[in-house]
Amino acid sequence: MNKKLQKSLALGMAVAFVAPMTTLVNAESKCEIVTTKGNNRYDTAAKLAKNAKNKNVAILINADNSLADGLSASGLAGTLNAPILLTKKDTIPKETMGALEGAKVVYLIGGNNAISKKVENKLYSTGYDIERIEGSNRIETSKNVAKIIENISSKPVTEKYLVNGFKGEADAMSIAPIAAKNEGAIILSNNKDYDKNYKPDYIIGSTSVISKDIENKSGAIRLGGRDRYETNKLVINKFYKDVDNFNVAKGNLLVDALTASAAKQPIVLASEKSDKSVLKGAKRVNLIGGLSDSIVNQIKNIVSDTKNDLEDKSSLSVGNDYGEIMRCEKFPFEQYNIKATDIDGTDITNKVKWIGTGGPDENPLHEIDTRVAGGFPIEFYVTLKDGRVLHKPAFLAIGTDYYSDYPLLTADYPKITVPVGYNLTLKDFGLFCWDTGYGNITDDITVVGSLPNTDKPGTYKFSVECINKDFCGSTLELTVNVK
Numbered sequence: 001m002n003k004k005l006q007k008s009l010a011l012g013m014a015v016a017f018v019a020p021m022t023t024l025v026n027a028e029s030k031c032e033i034v035t036t037k038g039n040n041r042y043d044t045a046a047k048l049a050k051n052a053k054n055k056n057v058a059i060l061i062n063a064d065n066s067l068a069d070g071l072s073a074s075g076l077a078g079t080l081n082a083p084i085l086l087t088k089k090d091t092i093p094k095e096t097m098g099a100l101e102g103a104k105v106v107y108l109i110g111g112n113n114a115i116s117k118k119v120e121n122k123l124y125s126t127g128y129d130i131e132r133i134e135g136s137n138r139i140e141t142s143k144n145v146a147k148i149i150e151n152i153s154s155k156p157v158t159e160k161y162l163v164n165g166f167k168g169e170a171d172a173m174s175i176a177p178i179a180a181k182n183e184g185a186i187i188l189s190n191n192k193d194y195d196k197n198y199k200p201d202y203i204i205g206s207t208s209v210i211s212k213d214i215e216n217k218s219g220a221i222r223l224g225g226r227d228r229y230e231t232n233k234l235v236i237n238k239f240y241k242d243v244d245n246f247n248v249a250k251g252n253l254l255v256d257a258l259t260a261s262a263a264k265q266p267i268v269l270a271s272e273k274s275d276k277s278v279l280k281g282a283k284r285v286n287l288i289g290g291l292s293d294s295i296v297n298q299i300k301n302i303v304s305d306t307k308n309d310l311e312d313k314s315s316l317s318v319g320n321d322y323g324e325i326m327r328c329e330k331f332p333f334e335q336y337n338i339k340a341t342d343i344d345g346t347d348i349t350n351k352v353k354w355i356g357t358g359g360p361d362e363n364p365l366h367e368i369d370t371r372v373a374g375g376f377p378i379e380f381y382v383t384l385k386d387g388r389v390l391h392k393p394a395f396l397a398i399g400t401d402y403y404s405d406y407p408l409l410t411a412d413y414p415k416i417t418v419p420v421g422y423n424l425t426l427k428d429f430g431l432f433c434w435d436t437g438y439g440n441i442t443d444d445i446t447v448v449g450s451l452p453n454t455d456k457p458g459t460y461k462f463s464v465e466c467i468n469k470d471f472c473g474s475t476l477e478l479t480v481n482v483k
Helices: 003-013 040-049 069-080 094-099 117-126 138-154 169-182 212-218 228-239 253-264 295-304 305-309
Strands: 030-036 057-061 085-088 105-109 129-133 162-164 187-188 203-205 221-223 245-250 267-270 286-289 314-320 322-326 338-341 353-357 374-383 387-401 407-409 415-418 433-434 447-450 458-467 472-483
Touching: 030 040, 030 295, 040 085, 040 094, 040 228, 040 253, 040 338, 057 069, 069 085, 069 105, 069 138, 069 169, 069 187, 069 253, 085 094, 085 253, 105 117, 117 129, 129 138, 129 212, 138 187, 138 353, 169 187, 169 203, 169 228, 169 267, 212 322, 221 228, 228 267, 245 253, 245 353, 253 267, 314 374, 374 458, 407 472, 433 458
Parallel strands: 030 286, 057 085, 057 105, 105 129, 162 187, 162 203, 203 221, 245 267, 245 286, 322 387, 415 472
Antiparallel strands: 314 338, 353 374, 374 387, 407 433, 447 458, 458 472
């Protein structure tokens, strides 16, 4: 590192990052709610960086196609007290160029595939000192960022946070402001193992993204919930006790959360149904980027003094956590003896929904096909007025009373209505065929004769059949109304 660069960094580390003050949107509450939002993601990042007192250093990432390389930038931003700005691969947006004015050093995170040589040359010719941090892949890039943090601070990284570098972007966003605050390092993993030279202190995310085996081998503390929002809440409760200043960003579009992480304040990931109760007692909330009116209203309700003073009467109870049906029967809500109330005591039992849990890594929450026999872990959930979501686990057993040699043939829509000239297919009827011996043989369903002609109005009946490999078959009559 050259002397000019060292001097610039020293000046930058002597000052702190201050988040900008913007438009007040809830003057009635003692909690100040402000918004930081630009015309696009580049402008939002520039606005976040605008009030940073460190004008000497900036960190540039490309988040157009992937946040992979940029995930580890927050720790470096915290060490340097520098803002995180956004660029395209081959061009630098005008908003970013404007935010770079006054800087002396620009860090580029990632190789030429993320930020091209063209961008580097543009910055260099403009007069900036350039430091590129890259590796052979996103995992190695994160390790190299950790090395730079250690070089700058002249001490080992205080904390290391392990996240899945391929499907743990949301988890990284939750821990990013902590990495900035503690001058820590976010180390990316492929969920196969971890580098012993970067033994993690914390694992961020559930066992679906970082395995139990890695947790046991490393001895790291896991902070992982059932989804990104629960993980986010666990992280905030762990590291930000007694904090009353929050940033809030979209939980599905994470780039705003990443650029906001340099401010070192907790970032609440939000969606329409996410639990936002962590904001209770907040004195200042900064809404980053564009959030829907519904989410903003939920936040206002949570931070409102009158709302917080009311007794919380919300509840979700499941009297019986086991239910059973036969294949193709409706879900047995009545068997579970469910009762739900909102924060004001209003009965909202009719709003309770259910979903399957314990699915594959990439889809831990999933719909369950009740036409297939088996035992399935499920959970009931209900969304409250203040945006919180209550959950209760349960179990669903799906049995079969069909043990003959003949397959079970069903239709979700045995009678349908279509316009004249419609291109009718069997998929329109939601057909399903299950065989005790061969399982799902829906692909073996065929039409008896031919499909009705939809060129003329009328009501047409026809049959389909499903025949297994033992040449045992079932038939079903279907009806189509052509109008």
